[in-house]
Amino acid sequence: MTDLPDRPAGNAAPPDEVRTMFDQIAARYEPLNAVISGFQEPRWRRRLVSATGLGPGMRAIDVASGTGVVARDLARVVGPNGHVLGVDVSAGMLARARNRLPAVGHLEYLVADAMELPVEDATYDAATIAFGMRNLPDYGRGFAEMRRAVRPGGIVACLEIARPSGVIGRVGRAWFEAVVPRIGQLAGQGDAYRYLVRSVRAYPPPEQIAAIMRDAGLVDVAWTPLTFGMVTLHTGRRP
Ligand SMILES: C[S@@+](CC[C@H](N)C(=O)[O-])C[C@H]1O[C@@H](n2cnc3c(N)ncnc32)[C@H](O)[C@@H]1O
DSSP: OOOOOOOOSSOOSOHHHHHHHHHHHHHHHHHHHHHHTTTOHHHHHHHHHHHTTOOTTOEEEEETOTTSHHHHHHHHHHOTTSEEEEEESOHHHHHHHHTTOOSSSOEEEEEOOTTSOOSOTTOEEEEEEESOGGGSSOHHHHHHHHHHHEEEEEEEEEEEEOOOOHHHHHHHHHIIIIIHHHHHHHTTOHHHHHHHHHHHHHSOOHHHHHHHHHHTTOEEEEEEEETTTTEEEEEEEOO
């Protein structure tokens, strides 16, 4: 019997394949997202942004920013005297985000890997990640990089799809596992939406994610289930 090398908790799909897949779905990402979230996604996003405690003039980094839906919300909250940086490995997703930059230049995007954020230590008041953590090859490193990016006292907030229990949760799971891949297929993105289901199945439960966040050096770690536990919002603070 051979010993398998220790693998950190993280997405098993090869990072290059993940990036290529997001490049390919970029054009359809936002409308499909609205449908598969049952049009709940803007509500979840508002909870994420409000959990950061950001206000006018502050600075935020949005990791795995995609087409910039969260980054735009953050930019509205911090206003023209604040600053928001969105980073993502997919140039295709960020190209969509860049098409919708606000008139004032306080929101910018950078193609970069969440495993190695190209930012100085303690630069931001808050770091967010929405539906991105599940895609990273090492969740602990993802949280550690977000922790590094924020100042002492700064907030790290993570919104992610969860696997709810209970009756309503089971209905949600059935929708997610049976209907979502069909919707993806109809939209010509079958592989991507089968990957979505696999990556959600592999994502650890909330208490395990909280432990990973603590191991990454965050304190006051807490989580809130939203919409019958369909998604979970985790928060932590850099000490
Ligand atoms: C489901 S999308 C979420 C986009 C956006 N945050 C949202 O809420 O709509 C996941 C994003 O994670 C990005 N991603 C995957 N692996 C990454 C990595 N290692 N570093 C940075 N971004 C990554 C993908 O390119 C994709 O844009």
